[in-house]
Amino acid sequence: MSPDREETPVFTLRVLSLDSANNTTVCEVTVEVLDVNDEIAIFQHTYQGIINENASSGTPVTVYVLVASVALALTMDSRDNRESL
16 A cells, blocks of 8 residues: 555654663654645536647647636646646
């Protein structure tokens, strides 16, 4: 099992140390899970586009957003790894 930042961004562990004389000590370790760009973007609305039938590969498509929106697609990744289209 791998840690998943979107599910659990921070883990807190308790570490117990025991020596040969049975002396013990406990410390708490906080582990922050770093984000990677692993979440698929999800489109929030329906979009329509137009292109000429004889357009060559790579021709830009004009896209009409039917609802005003800042981002066309959103992802659950953190800000540094979030990409909007």
